[in-house]
Amino acid sequence: MTVEQLSVFVENRPGKLLEALETLGDANVDLRALSLADTSDFGILRIIVDSPSNAFNTLGEAGFLVKSNDVLAVVIGDKPGGLAAIVRILSDAGVNIEYTYAFVAHSRDNAYVILRVDDNDEAIKVLSKNDVTLLSSKELYSM
């Protein structure tokens, strides 16, 4: 079970991030999760949205470089060591994490992280075996 993430190339110049976000807002796209990776020259805006194909097309038409990837949305108990336990499972299975970012939802009991790994199938297998809950796109979008 994976969810679709969009990555947007954002030049490291004033107003560029705003332009991307406004483009999404104008298209009525709702952001569920977001992270911005940056270097000295450019940034990569990664987003989980409620309507990925709409967002993909809108950004593309506005001249942005967009890439779609499948990532994992993992539910973790909101307690100390929660994320470490997940990372341990993947580490033991030899799955590399490219990057991860957390997001908040209205529920207080759980925390949520997005994981980008090098092997989705293996990660899903080992996480499920360890009773870790993964969110489907549908669940995520309706949160």
Add this chain to the structure above:
Amino acid sequence: MNYYQPQIECMPKDEMKKHQSELLIRQVRHVWDNVSYYKDKMIKANVKPDDITSIDDLYKLPFVTKDDLREAYPYGLLGVPIKDAVRIQSTSGTTGTRVVAFYTQHDIDLWDDCCARALAAAGSTKEDVVQVSYGYGLFTGGPGMNGGSHKLGSLTLPMSSGFTERQLQFMCDLSATVLCCTPSYAEYLAETIEESGLRNKIKLKAGIFGAEAWSNEMRRRIEEKLGIKAYDIYGLTEITGPGVSFECSEQTGMHINEDHFAAEIINPDTGEVLPIGSKGEIVFTCLTKQAFPLLRYRTRDICILSHNDCSCGRTLKKMSRLMGRSDDMLIIKGVNVFPSQIETVLIEYGLSANYQLVIDRKNHTDTLEVKVELNPDMFSDTVRAVETRERELREKIKNILGIDAKVTLVAPKAITRSEGKAVRIIDNREI
């Protein structure tokens, strides 16, 4: 007076013309007999060696262009058997193929003579210590001035470029009196000397600075900071290297070594020869070189020729400072750069990507930034993947240009277009 070969440098003008005519007749025969590539060009142009009876017939010969050099690469224009050639030098081509030039010992000797004349004109003698801070290797700057200094009998210090601290230490410890390097490096050294308080420790009296464009303002700044007289020098690998022409004490243009190189000014659009005093593209014919005897080579350098009497006593024609190019070549850190070279790299890399070159001069050192528009194939959601591509591109560009460039990835269509055409070059240097 400051001559190395006064009998040539001060030869009466009509005698020089006669001398050139004899040399040209012989040279055209040599090329016809030994360079089939050029012979074919002559046949196509319907010219035979017998049609060339004086230097005034030069216009009848077909031009050699950078395209010819690429087509004939590597040995197609070699005028002697390999056993008779002793040296290769090289410079950038317009694409991935570099220009290679060949020399016999005779060619090296005449090149050294030309550089020795330049050094003598700048006041160098057997008593002087000449610090050569041009790059050595394939680049002609170092080897040329090194050879000239030897010929003249000056004590030669083959520093090559870079390592500023060591340059300054040797300059002080060994009491260098003549400095040879690019003008931008001279200015950088001058500034460092000023900052380090070494001004009273240096013994420089003259500098010969070439391989890139500079202005009279820059000349005055260097002269003032170093307490020297600064001389311009011109040359190109295709013809020989530095020493094709050189400045004298009058500092009003560079005397062409006409006993080896015949100069013409042409209209770059039509190829028509223009009268002396006109601004146009300078074309050189090698009158004496054996191994790489280019006839009517189109340099793409724009300047003006003059033949007035000079206060230095030399009778050789003078060419003005370069006023531009008739192509899009740039000189960055003394290295010839063609935008088409970058394009070649991008295409090789599978990119039809748009690009822009931004050139600046920071701290008297040229900087090159290559902006490349990202395309979907190059983009990834991980920073690592994008940066790897950026690095690979930088290495490829460094490989082909020979200089380090900063590669900046920008968004599609981020590069300014004027009337739909991308602006390829932004040169912010103030010279």
